[in-house]
Amino acid sequence: MNDIQWYFPKTLEEVQPHLKRDGVKLHGGGTWILRGSMRGIKGLVDLGKLELHSFRKDSQTVEMGAGMTYAETIRSMTTINPDHILVKALQHAASTPLRNIITLGGTIFSFPVWSDLMGPLIALDADVVLMGERSEAYSITEYVKSSALRKESLITHVRFKNIGWNAYYYREVKTSFDYPAFTITILLKKNKNLIEDTRIVVVGCAGKFSRVKKIEDYLKGKTTDSLEIDGIAQTHELKFTKKRSLEPAYLEHCAGVQIERSISELTRG
Amino acid sequence: MSDMLNIGKPVQKMDSLSLATGTERFTDDFHVENPLYCAILYSPHAHAEIKKIDTSTALKVPGVVDIIHYNNVPRVLHTTAGQGYPEPSPYDTLLFDRRVRFVGDRVALVAAETVQSAHQALEKIIVDYKPLEPVFDPERAMDKDTPKLHVDDEHAMIPATYEPEKNLAAEVKISFGDMKKGFEQADFIEDHTYKVHYASHCAIEPHAVICYFDERGRLVIISTTQVPFHVRRIVGQVLGIPVGMIRVIKPRIGGGFGGKQEVFLEPLIALVAWRHRRAVRICLTRKEVFVSSRTRHAMRIRLRTGVKNDGRITALDMDGLMNAGAYGTHALTVISNVGSKTLPFFNKIENLNFCGRSVYTNLPVGGAYRGYGATQGYFAFNQQIDTIARRTDKDVLEYIKRWHIKEGETSEVFKALGEGKEGVAQAIRSCKLDECIDRGSEAIEWYKKRAKRIKVGKNMVKGVGAAVSMQGSGIPKIDMAACSMKMNEDGSFNLYVGATDIGTGSDTILAQIAGEVLRVPTQKIIVLSSDTDLTPFDTGAYASSTTYVSGKAVEKCAHDIAEQLKKVASGMLGTEQKNLFLDSEKAIDKNTKKSVTFTDIALSSMYEKDQFQIQAHASQTVDESPPPFIAQFAEIDVDLETGKLKVVKFVSAVDCGQPINPKLAEGQVEGAAVNGISYTLCEDYNFDSIGRMTNPTFWDYKIFNIRDIPEMETILVGSHEETGPFGAKSVGEIAINGPAPAIAKALYDAAGIRVYELPITSQKVWKLLQEEKPV
Amino acid sequence: MEGLFIINGSEKKLSFDSGDILLNVLRANGFTEVKSGCHEGQCGSCVILLNEELVNSCQVFAAAAVGKDIVTIKGIGDIHSPHPMQEAFVETGAVQCGFCIPGVVLAAYYLLKNNPDPDDEEICRALDGNLCRCTGYVKIHEAVKLAAKRMAENV
Structure with missing residues (x-):
C-alpha cells in the first residue's frame, strides 16, 4: 500500500497550500475516497478539525458548513421545516451509519449519480462557497459542470434561499437501502391555487441531471384546477442509459409516471 | 404437552447473551501467532487453458513465502461438496487445474507475511491463457458441437449417470404408469416452462479458515463450516494425510444456509500450512463469496x-x-x-x-x-x-x-x-x-x-x-449423528454433539431434548459441539437433519443416562429400578415417594459406592x-x-x-x-x-x-x-x-x-x- | 503511524499504517467484537460509536479517528452485566447466528439514546444500515420495542 501523508489543518489558511499539490486529496467523510481507488493518493487532508459545521439561517438564506453530515443536515433543517426537501431526500439516503459519515461537501465535490443530495440542491438553486484559487460563491450547476472550479478548491459552505415552497421527492430504488437509479425533486410555489413557480430536477438521467423545463413552463402561471396532468409524463423528454439491469425505456416510463404523480400530489387540494 | 419442562418452551438460546455482548468468537476472531496470510488469484476468463504461469517476479515481493498453482500442487480429484462418503457429487475438482472454467475460478494462491504483500504479489503473477470457447447456455450445454468442460479423468464415486463427455454432470429419471395413456385421458394439457435464477446465500459472515499446528504437531483447522467432519475427511483425502493428524474446530458460525457446506477453502489453506508447517489464515472478501464460493x-x-x-x-x-x-x-x-x-x-x-x-x-x-x-x-x-x-x-x-x-x-x-x-x-x-x-x-x-x-x-x-x-x-439411511454425555457432581451434564450449530440454535434444541428426558432445566446441560477431537461424529448441518436425526441421538443417549441414574438411585433407596422415575432433578420412588437428588446420585457414583462415571453415548441413523x-x-x-x-x-x-x-x-x-x-x-x-x-x-x-x-x-x-x-x-x-x-x-x-x-x-x-x- | 484512541472508556495507543481502515485496526488489536461482513459500508456488522455517532468502521480511516472516543458492543454492557438492549435481544429470540448482532444492538442502542420512544417506522429507519440474513428482522424489531419499554420504565 502506498504511504499516505496525513495533514490535519486547524484553519482554512492551513488547507490552502495543499489544494494545489498533486496526489493530495481532501478528506471529509471519506466514503467517496474509499469507494474509489486509493492508487496514486499521496496525501490526505483531513477536514475534521475545521469549523465547517456551522448552520446559519435567517428569513432570507440558509447557510450550512460543507463538513456537515447528512444526519446533521437533517437535524438542522428539521428545525426550519420538517417537510423541507432536504429532510425528505436525505432521510432516505444510504443508511443510518452512513448518514453520520457522508458530508455535504464530499457529495457536491464528487457528485455520484445516485446522490440524494444533488437533486434538492440543484432545485434550490444553491450556491457553493469556495475557498482556494477562485474564492467566491458559484451556483451549484456551474460548480458541477466546471472541472476547473472543482480543482484546487475547497467547498466551505452551501447556501440557498430560505423558501417555503412545497416539496416532493422520489427515488427509484429496489430496496430501501439502495442507490437510486434516478431521483425526482419538485419544488412548487403556490399562491392559493395559482402555481407561481416550480422547479423540477431529475438526477440520474443521461447528462447526469436535468431540469424538466417543459413541464415547469407548462405549470407556471396555471391554477391547480386547470391542470391536465394526465399525459404530462410524455413530455418530459428525459433520456436514460441502461443502468444495472434497468433498461432506458423502463426508466423513461417510470420517470414520467412519477413526475406526473408528484405534480398531482403537490397540486392537490 | 403440559407436563413438559423444556420441550415446546421458548428457552433462551444458550449462546445468545454471549453473542449479544460480543464475547463469542467466530473463525476470523481467533488469534494465532505469526500466521501467513493468503490471497487468491482468480481467472478473468470463463474458459481457458493456462499455457504458462510465471511467478518469479511475484515471489520477489518482500514477505511472499509461497505461491501455489496447478504446477506445484498434488493433482487429486475430489469434490468440494461436504457430503457423506462416497459422495454423490462427481470428482471433478482439483486444488488448481491447468484449465479454468469460470470467471472466478482459482488460478493461484499467494501466502505471505502480510495481507499487503500477498495482494501485491497477486498483481505480479503473469498468466498466459489460451482462451477456449465458453458455454453459457445450459440448454446448449449437451449439444454435440458445444465445448466440453471436463475432459480428463473426472469420474463419479457412485453408480450414477455421469457423462462429462456430454457436459452432463448428473441425470435422474423415474417413471410410473403409462404417460401416453395418461395424456390421452386428459381433457386438456397444461404445458409451462419455469425458470429460477442464481442467488447468493449472503451469510453475513464471509468464509474464513485458520490453520495452525498444535503443541504435538497436529494440524488444527478452525473453519466457517457446516460440516466439520466432512472437512476433516476431505482435507485428509486431498492432502494425503491421515485424518488422525487433523482436528477441525467449528466455532460460532455467522450463518450458512448451505453456502458453508462446501469444502473448497480448507484444503487450500491446510496445504499451505502443511507445506510450511506454519499457521495460515484467510478470510474471503464479499466479492469472493459472491463469485467464487457457491x-x-x-x-x-x-x-x-x-x-x-x-x-x-x-x-x-x-x-x-x-x-x-x-x-x-x-x-x-x-x-x-x-x-x-x-x-x-x-x-x-x-x-x-x-x-x-x-x-x-x-x-x-x-x-x-x-x-x-x-x-x-x-x-x-x-x-x-x-x-x-x-x-x-x-x-x-x-x-x-x-x-x-x-x-x-x-x-x-x-x-x-x-x-x-x-x-x-x-x-x-x-x-x-x-x-x-x-x-x-x-x-x-x-x-x-x-x-x-x-x-x-x-x-x-x-x-x-x-x-x-x-x-x-x-x-434416510445416509445421515448419521452421534453424541455422548456425562454427569457432574452438581447434577449438571456435559453433552457432546457432532451436530453443527451454525446459528440455528441447535445446541439449545439438543440441550432441551436431553433436559426433557432427564427432567432437568435446559441450563443444566452444558453443550460442546462440533470439534472433531472432542465430540462424536455427525454428518453436519444440512438437509434439515439436526433436530430430527441428531435430536434423536441425544434423546437415546439421555435415556441411557436416565437408566444409569435410576440404577444408582435404586441402590441408594433400596428399591427396584423399575419403581423409579425422574423429576425435579431427583430420582423418585413412585410408591414410597422417597427420593434421592441427582447431586447425591452423582456424588455416590463418583466417590462412594461401586464407583463409575455416569456417561453414555448414542448414534442415530434414520429409516x-x-x-x-x-x-x-x-x-x-x-x-x-x-x-x-x-x-x-x-x-x-x-x-x-x-x-x-x-x-x-x-x-x-x-x-x-x-x-x-x-x-x-x-x-x-x-x-x-x-x-x-x-x-x-x-x-x-x-x-x-x-x-x-x-x-x-x-x-x-x-x-x-x-x-x-x-x-x-x-x-x-x-x-x-x-x-x-x-x-x-x-x-x-x-x-x-x-x-x-x-x-x-x-x-x-x-x-x-x-x-x-x-x- | 501511531495514535491514541479512547476505546470503551480506556485509552489505547495503537499503531497502524497511514492508509489503514479503522475496522481492520480495531480487529488487529483484539477488538474482534467488531465484525467485518463486506468492507463496503453496506452490511453494518462493523458499526461502532465514534464520538457518540453510529458509523461503519469500515468507512473510516484510522488516521482520521485518532483521539476520538470509540464504543464497541463490549462498551455498553458485558456478559456479567448486560445492557437492557442486549437482554431484550436474548429474550425475544432476536439472536440467531449473532454475527450481525453486535452491530444491530449498537444501532438500536444509538437510536434509544437519541429517541427513547421510537415508533415502528423510526425503529426501521434506525436499523436500515444493518443486514441480517437469519432472523427476517421480525424479532429484532420486537427486541428494540421491548428494550425501549423497559428502559422507559426504569428511568
Whole structure:
C-alpha cells in the first residue's frame, strides 16, 4: 500500500497550500475516497478539525458548513421545516451509519449519480462557497459542470434561499437501502391555487441531471384546477442509459409516471 | 404437552447473551501467532487453458513465502461438496487445474507475511491463457458441437449417470404408469416452462479458515463450516494425510444456509500450512463469496400436466435442467430433490415421469442452498396447480386439500428417488397441512381478498397468492449423528454433539431434548459441539437433519443416562429400578415417594459406592425422513402503471411436528421467508457477455433490510411425529419454498399476468403488463 | 503511524499504517467484537460509536479517528452485566447466528439514546444500515420495542 501523508489543518489558511499539490486529496467523510481507488493518493487532508459545521439561517438564506453530515443536515433543517426537501431526500439516503459519515461537501465535490443530495440542491438553486484559487460563491450547476472550479478548491459552505415552497421527492430504488437509479425533486410555489413557480430536477438521467423545463413552463402561471396532468409524463423528454439491469425505456416510463404523480400530489387540494 | 419442562418452551438460546455482548468468537476472531496470510488469484476468463504461469517476479515481493498453482500442487480429484462418503457429487475438482472454467475460478494462491504483500504479489503473477470457447447456455450445454468442460479423468464415486463427455454432470429419471395413456385421458394439457435464477446465500459472515499446528504437531483447522467432519475427511483425502493428524474446530458460525457446506477453502489453506508447517489464515472478501464460493442452482423446469375437467391430473411430466456451473458439486442431489420433494406432494397421480439433468456451464458454481431443489421445484409446481385450479374453476386451496398426500398415505417417489441412490419407502405419519391452509388463509383473509382485485389508492391493485410445500427431515439411511454425555457432581451434564450449530440454535434444541428426558432445566446441560477431537461424529448441518436425526441421538443417549441414574438411585433407596422415575432433578420412588437428588446420585457414583462415571453415548441413523408441511400466503399491492410490486403481508403456517423451541422455530421460518421474498423480488446475478458477474457487492446485489419487510405472521401448527424426538420434525429449510410461487400467484390474482421466470422485478412486471393481455 | 484512541472508556495507543481502515485496526488489536461482513459500508456488522455517532468502521480511516472516543458492543454492557438492549435481544429470540448482532444492538442502542420512544417506522429507519440474513428482522424489531419499554420504565 502506498504511504499516505496525513495533514490535519486547524484553519482554512492551513488547507490552502495543499489544494494545489498533486496526489493530495481532501478528506471529509471519506466514503467517496474509499469507494474509489486509493492508487496514486499521496496525501490526505483531513477536514475534521475545521469549523465547517456551522448552520446559519435567517428569513432570507440558509447557510450550512460543507463538513456537515447528512444526519446533521437533517437535524438542522428539521428545525426550519420538517417537510423541507432536504429532510425528505436525505432521510432516505444510504443508511443510518452512513448518514453520520457522508458530508455535504464530499457529495457536491464528487457528485455520484445516485446522490440524494444533488437533486434538492440543484432545485434550490444553491450556491457553493469556495475557498482556494477562485474564492467566491458559484451556483451549484456551474460548480458541477466546471472541472476547473472543482480543482484546487475547497467547498466551505452551501447556501440557498430560505423558501417555503412545497416539496416532493422520489427515488427509484429496489430496496430501501439502495442507490437510486434516478431521483425526482419538485419544488412548487403556490399562491392559493395559482402555481407561481416550480422547479423540477431529475438526477440520474443521461447528462447526469436535468431540469424538466417543459413541464415547469407548462405549470407556471396555471391554477391547480386547470391542470391536465394526465399525459404530462410524455413530455418530459428525459433520456436514460441502461443502468444495472434497468433498461432506458423502463426508466423513461417510470420517470414520467412519477413526475406526473408528484405534480398531482403537490397540486392537490 | 403440559407436563413438559423444556420441550415446546421458548428457552433462551444458550449462546445468545454471549453473542449479544460480543464475547463469542467466530473463525476470523481467533488469534494465532505469526500466521501467513493468503490471497487468491482468480481467472478473468470463463474458459481457458493456462499455457504458462510465471511467478518469479511475484515471489520477489518482500514477505511472499509461497505461491501455489496447478504446477506445484498434488493433482487429486475430489469434490468440494461436504457430503457423506462416497459422495454423490462427481470428482471433478482439483486444488488448481491447468484449465479454468469460470470467471472466478482459482488460478493461484499467494501466502505471505502480510495481507499487503500477498495482494501485491497477486498483481505480479503473469498468466498466459489460451482462451477456449465458453458455454453459457445450459440448454446448449449437451449439444454435440458445444465445448466440453471436463475432459480428463473426472469420474463419479457412485453408480450414477455421469457423462462429462456430454457436459452432463448428473441425470435422474423415474417413471410410473403409462404417460401416453395418461395424456390421452386428459381433457386438456397444461404445458409451462419455469425458470429460477442464481442467488447468493449472503451469510453475513464471509468464509474464513485458520490453520495452525498444535503443541504435538497436529494440524488444527478452525473453519466457517457446516460440516466439520466432512472437512476433516476431505482435507485428509486431498492432502494425503491421515485424518488422525487433523482436528477441525467449528466455532460460532455467522450463518450458512448451505453456502458453508462446501469444502473448497480448507484444503487450500491446510496445504499451505502443511507445506510450511506454519499457521495460515484467510478470510474471503464479499466479492469472493459472491463469485467464487457457491450459489443457488439456476434451473429450467418444464411441467406438462394432463388434466380432466374435474381437476384430476391424469399425467404429470416434469423435466428439469439444472445449471451446475463449472463444477458438479451437489449436481446430482439438488436436481433429484426437485423431483423427490415435489412429486410425492400430489401422490395420487398415477402416470408420472421425471427427468432431471445437471449440466456444466462456464458460470459460477452451484451448491447447497436452503431448500435444495425443493425451492426450485415448488416454484413451478405451485404455479402449475394455480393454473389448473383456475382453469377448472376451483379454489386453489380446496384443490390442494383434495389432492395432497395425507397421513397414512405414501408415494412411490419416496422409494424411487433418493440422494444419489434409491430412496426409502415411507408412509406419512404426521401431516397437518389442511390446518396450515385453514389458519394461514384466515390470517391473510383469503376469501375476502382473492379474486377481488381491491384497488389501493389510484394505481395499485391487491392480490393474494398461496403456496404449499414439504421438505424432509434428514436423509434416510445416509445421515448419521452421534453424541455422548456425562454427569457432574452438581447434577449438571456435559453433552457432546457432532451436530453443527451454525446459528440455528441447535445446541439449545439438543440441550432441551436431553433436559426433557432427564427432567432437568435446559441450563443444566452444558453443550460442546462440533470439534472433531472432542465430540462424536455427525454428518453436519444440512438437509434439515439436526433436530430430527441428531435430536434423536441425544434423546437415546439421555435415556441411557436416565437408566444409569435410576440404577444408582435404586441402590441408594433400596428399591427396584423399575419403581423409579425422574423429576425435579431427583430420582423418585413412585410408591414410597422417597427420593434421592441427582447431586447425591452423582456424588455416590463418583466417590462412594461401586464407583463409575455416569456417561453414555448414542448414534442415530434414520429409516424415514418425515416431511414438514407448510402453507404460505402473500398479499401484494401491484402498481399497474410501473409494475412495482410490494409484499404487504406474508403468512407462513407450518407443521414441523412438535416445535422443540417455538421461538427458535419461528425464527427459522421468518428468516427463510424473508430470504425467499428478497430472492424473489430483488436478488439476482447479472452476467456480462464474457460470463463475469457484474454485481458482486452488496451495493448492487441487494438483499432486504428491516425497512423492506412486509408484515410477517408465523403460525406453528403443532403435530406429533412419532418417529421424531418428542414428536419433532424439521423446520430449517421449508419456509424458503413458498415466497416465490406465492408472490407470483398473487401477481396473477391482482393483475392477470403470470411470471414464469424469476426474479419478479418491477421492470419485468411492467413489460408483461404491456406485452400480455392481462386476464 | 501511531495514535491514541479512547476505546470503551480506556485509552489505547495503537499503531497502524497511514492508509489503514479503522475496522481492520480495531480487529488487529483484539477488538474482534467488531465484525467485518463486506468492507463496503453496506452490511453494518462493523458499526461502532465514534464520538457518540453510529458509523461503519469500515468507512473510516484510522488516521482520521485518532483521539476520538470509540464504543464497541463490549462498551455498553458485558456478559456479567448486560445492557437492557442486549437482554431484550436474548429474550425475544432476536439472536440467531449473532454475527450481525453486535452491530444491530449498537444501532438500536444509538437510536434509544437519541429517541427513547421510537415508533415502528423510526425503529426501521434506525436499523436500515444493518443486514441480517437469519432472523427476517421480525424479532429484532420486537427486541428494540421491548428494550425501549423497559428502559422507559426504569428511568
